Each structure stands twice: as structure tokens, then as C-alpha cells.
Amino acid sequence: MYCRQLRVSHSAYFSLEGPLLIASNHPNSFLDAIVFSVLFKRPVHSLARGDAFKNKWLASILRSLNMLPVYRSSEGVQNMDYNYSTFDKCKEIFKNKGIVLIFSEGRCINEWHLRSLKKGTARLALSSWQDGIDLTVLPTGVNYQSFSVFGKNIHINFGSEIKKEEMGEEMGFGKSLLFFNQKLQAQLEPLVYELNKEDKGTLAQTFEMHVPAYQKLLLFMPAFIGYCCHLPLYLPLKMIAKKYGHKNDHYDSILFGLLFTCYPFYLLLGGVLINEFTEGSWWMIILLLPFCAWSFMRLKKQF
Incomplete structure (x- = not known):
């Protein structure tokens, strides 16, 4: 929802x-990793900013989600050695x-807009090839309609696979890093949209999804119910x-x-309250709420 x-662009890649090393831009925090984890058939292990692992409780949750820490120099030079352990994993x-x-840009x-690439992707790919691993690098651009509303449109564009053979003749590790990043940057540029956030017309032209008139008619009442019933949950979480x-x-x-964490409990609470004040199986009506929420998402204003 x-x-x-x-x-x-190419769903067969899933x-x-x-x-496989998915080399992606990084526009939307850990939601980027969740999108890829849901879509790929095999488990996806993602690299996340190291400071998120300082809290042991949060670190255990992140590791359970197949996330591994990678540190930047701004997070403490003393932590940089942990990156070798992460790369080994x-x-x-x-x-x-x-x-x-x-996430080849580093920071979210x-x-x-595609920013300049950090060296982490190149280091991991080159060192893997040096260790005899037949690694494939897949340039990927993920683009969101919005960074502030639910019910968004997401476009994922895949580039051409990068193999070890494309690196050419032996040129030394430093030059290989530069060559790899230039190649990856060139691949990512057409995959990541270059848009001005103030240009609503171009944003709408790029992302807006047409909703047929018959859907608007059929889904109007469920959408209205979905809006009213979910507002008490949505507003405080927002x-x-x-x-x-x-x-x-x-x-x-x-x-x-x-929303992902609280919604099941919200439905459970609603079912309990309905069951408390009604007789029979009226509590099962709560099972229609996800459909009503989906209906509202389909019809809500996109821009």
C-alpha cells in the first residue's frame, strides 16, 4: 500500500x-534497501551507514534484515578498519x-540527481575480482515520485552488467578504481532522473499514473472509508x-x-473493538480495511 x-525497465534481473553486486544511487534512506529486498527473488544483503550500528539493539535488527555496516571517514577514522571485515563478509x-x-554515492x-561516486563500489568489485570471484556488477537507478507521501510511484532502471573482462589491460589498482568509477558513472547517469524539485510539471509528466474513470467511480466509496478509518493511525505516525x-x-x-510496524496492531485493535460492541462475526469487516486503504492510495492526488 x-x-x-x-x-x-528489465524485470528479468530480479x-x-x-x-552479484547491485550498484545503486541512494535517494531514500533504508527504503531503498527494502525495495530491492522485496523485489529480488534471492536474499539481498545491503551495506548501511556504520553509525546506525552503534546502538546494539538497533544493530541486531539491522543485521537480521541482512544489512552490514560500512563507515565513512566522517564517522571516525578509527572505524574505517571495520570496512575490511564487512568487505570480507x-x-x-x-x-x-x-x-x-x-549505494555508490555513499550518503543518502x-x-x-546523480552525485559523484565514492570509491567503495570500485574497491569491493576490484578486490573480489582479484580474489578470483566471478562477480557481476549491475548498475541500477531508483527514482521516487516523492519523498514525503505514501502511495508513491517508483521507477527502477537497470543498466548493462559490468564484468571483469571490461576492465581492460592491467593498469594498477589506483587507475583501475578511476576507470571503474568512470564506467559506472556513465552507466548510472541515464538511469537516474535529473529533475528540479520545483518543476512540478516535469515531475508529473515523468511519474504520474493515469487512473481510468471507471476505477475512480468504483473505488470512490472504499477510498473514502479508507481515508476516514486510517487517519487516526496516519496522523500521529506522520x-x-x-x-x-x-x-x-x-x-x-x-x-x-x-506504518509497517504499527498497521497490524491497528487492525487487531479495530477487530477487538468491533467484536466488543457487536455480535456475530462483524469483526471480520476489519479485513476490508487494507483494500480501502489501497483504494484511497489509487485515487489520492499524485501532485
Whole structure:
């Protein structure tokens, strides 16, 4: 229900087996990793910012979601050595025909723009090839209609696979890093949309999904019910997400996480209350709420 439309350039890639390194842009915090984990048939292990693993409780949750820490120099030079351990774990995943997702820009920023690439993707790919791993690198661009509303349209564009053979003749590790990043940057540029957030017309032209008139007619009443019934859940969670995420580009992901966690309990509470004040099986009407929420998502204003 958090996604209205998902458009993919080559859906066959979701069936790929490893060793595979997905090299993606990073516009929307941990929601990016969740999207790939849901779509790929095999488990996807993603690299996440190291400071998120400082809290042991949160770290255990992240690791259970197949996330591994990678540190930037801004998070403390003393932590950089942990990256070698993470890369070793990635290589073990590759050797077992697994999939790793890395965000080649490094930092997450809510924008429609491809930033300069960090060296982490190149280091992991080159060192894996040096260790004799037949790794494939898959350039991927993920583009969101919005970073502040639920019911968004998401476009995922895949580039051409990068193999070891494309690196050419031996040129030294430093030059190989530069050559790899240039190749990856050239692949990602047409996959990541370059849009001005103030240009609503172009945004609508790029992302807006047409809803047929008959759907608007059929779904109007369920959508209205969905809006009214879910507002008591959505509004407080939206306030919490704004409090903790509006200044750090994590708002959208925090809101998704809160809705994903709280919604089953919200439905359970609704079922209990209906059962308490009615007789028979009227509580089962609560099972229609997800459909009503989906109906509202289909009809709500996109821009």
C-alpha cells in the first residue's frame, strides 16, 4: 500500500543469481534497501551507514534484515578498519552465489540527481575480482515520485552488467578504481532522473499514473472509508516521522517503518473493538480495511 505503481525497465534481473553486486544511487534512506529486498527473488544483503550500528539493539535488527555496516571517514577514522571485515563478509556472500547491494554515492540525499561516486563500489568489485570471484556488477537507478507521501510511484532502471573482462589491460589498482568509477558513472547517469524539485510539471509528466474513470467511480466509496478509518493511525505516525526525519532525509523511510510496524496492531485493535460492541462475526469487516486503504492510495492526488 505504500507504493502505487512500480515500473521496472528489465524485470528479468530480479531472478538473477550471484555473485552479484547491485550498484545503486541512494535517494531514500533504508527504503531503498527494502525495495530491492522485496523485489529480488534471492536474499539481498545491503551495506548501511556504520553509525546506525552503534546502538546494539538497533544493530541486531539491522543485521537480521541482512544489512552490514560500512563507515565513512566522517564517522571516525578509527572505524574505517571495520570496512575490511564487512568487505570480507561480502566476498563470502559472493562465493555462495549471493547478492549485495551497495549505494555508490555513499550518503543518502532526497533528490533527483546523480552525485559523484565514492570509491567503495570500485574497491569491493576490484578486490573480489582479484580474489578470483566471478562477480557481476549491475548498475541500477531508483527514482521516487516523492519523498514525503505514501502511495508513491517508483521507477527502477537497470543498466548493462559490468564484468571483469571490461576492465581492460592491467593498469594498477589506483587507475583501475578511476576507470571503474568512470564506467559506472556513465552507466548510472541515464538511469537516474535529473529533475528540479520545483518543476512540478516535469515531475508529473515523468511519474504520474493515469487512473481510468471507471476505477475512480468504483473505488470512490472504499477510498473514502479508507481515508476516514486510517487517519487516526496516519496522523500521529506522520508527526513522529517529521520530528525525527525532516532534517536528515530519513522522513519517508521512518514513516514507512512506523506504518509497517504499527498497521497490524491497528487492525487487531479495530477487530477487538468491533467484536466488543457487536455480535456475530462483524469483526471480520476489519479485513476490508487494507483494500480501502489501497483504494484511497489509487485515487489520492499524485501532485
